[in-house]
Amino acid sequence: MNIIEVSHLVKEYKKIKKERGLRGAVKNLFVQNTETVRAVDDISFSIEKGDIVGYIGPNGAGKSTTVKMLSGIMRPTSGEILIDGISPQKDRKRVVRNLGVVFGQRSQLNWDLRLGETFELLKRIYQIEDKTYTENLGTLNEIFQIDRFIDTPVRQLSLGQRMRGDLVAAMLHSPEVLFLDEPTIGLDVEAKYSVRKFIKEVNQRGKTTIILTTHDLGDIQELCRRVIIINEGAVIEDGSLDELIDKIAPYRHLIIDFYHPVTIPHPHAEIVSVREARSVYRFRKDEITAARLIEDISHTAPIKEVGLEEAKIDDIIRTVYHQRKASVQS
Structure with a gap:
């Protein structure tokens, strides 16, 4: 059963072209030339319930843009997205109740509150019942031992503690789909281990569907049953990691x-x-x-x-990028 359906997804935006030199600077004050840039270029894929999928590519490939459209933060220029049969553009509130989102470089925690107070605030926002909240927090505490720093103000948490807090916050309302954008960025070895353990356990316990974007290929090898590789806004590979390795190396x-x-x-x-x-x-x-x-x-x-x-996974991914670049140039 597919829980995510993406069909011919396109995202375009306008980019101002500025002319160089003194004459160009003066001209730019009065005339603005724009060009259309495609950040996401006709992407289609489907994801089954309970899958962990690596969504990877170089910087500027369109990964985060795709995740923002899937979660309803950004509207596509064209194409269709269905999360459990519902469009995040047409009924975002309903879809969001079934999503968890973690952006590795942006925390959803309130820096002016204790970590536990942030969880309480999210409990009210998502209207989580007391019993469900207590059970979920207890289960997540078994994985992360957040009770050790739950009374610490968010601004005083270490990077690793803050990431654990963000992951717990994303799962408090029992979402069926979890989007993780660079969840291990900047973390030390121990913190990365904890995050990977968390991803495995929430997937196994609740059959949570997870889309993971990352530059850490260790995350891909450790967690993902399938990889979708995107470059210059387009999908260039989609399949199991083993199949990709057999194909490329x-x-x-x-x-x-x-x-x-x-x-x-x-x-x-x-x-x-x-x-x-x-x-x-x-x-x-x-x-x-x-x-x-x-x-x-x-x-x-x-x-x-x-x-x-x-074959090393980073060499495999590098080869895919180079093959795509060569085919585009030819």
Whole structure:
């Protein structure tokens, strides 16, 4: 069952073109030339209930603009969005009651209140029943231990504590859909672990659908079953992370340390380097398994130690961007 439907979504805005130089500066005072820029360019996708989807791309790709339109903060130029069958542009209040939104660089917490008072304020705004509020706060406290700083003024919270507070605030009203825009930005290792743990648990406990935009590819590897890659306002890849890796980088590297220097060729692998008793083999995953390759080579010479290198996710994403750029230029 699809809980999010996006069809031919477009967002355009006007950009003022300023002429350079003294003459241009004077002309700009009286005449303003504008051009139309497409921040989001005919995007379509659907997301099933309970999925965690990584929505990734370089700076300026249109990620945050898309999230703002999905959450009803911004209106699209054209196209349609349905959240659980409801348009956020036509009935934003109804949709918002079913959404949680966290922007990593903007807190929804009130800096002049204690953290607990902010939660109480949100309880009234969303008209959360006492029993539901208590249960939700208790469940979220099990994950984040926010009781340790719930009486601390928001302005005195650390970045990690504030992010935990924002995540709890976004989930107090039991939304079915959670939008997370750079939730781990600027956090240390321990805080990132806590945020990732939170995302996994709210997804598993309540089948919460989560769209995650991030530049931290560790978040993608750790959390996402599916990735949508956007660049220059358009979707360039959409599928499982494993499928993307197989498509872009079908090769693996097998590192073999022998007891003595030796070079052993194999029909289904290329030797990319040999250094003393170490050989590195490059092979396609769809042609031969690492186990079979090791077994074949071990029949010729005894093996001391082996290692296996998978393609790195950041290299995969970089390759996708470059391929898109090359195709546009050609």
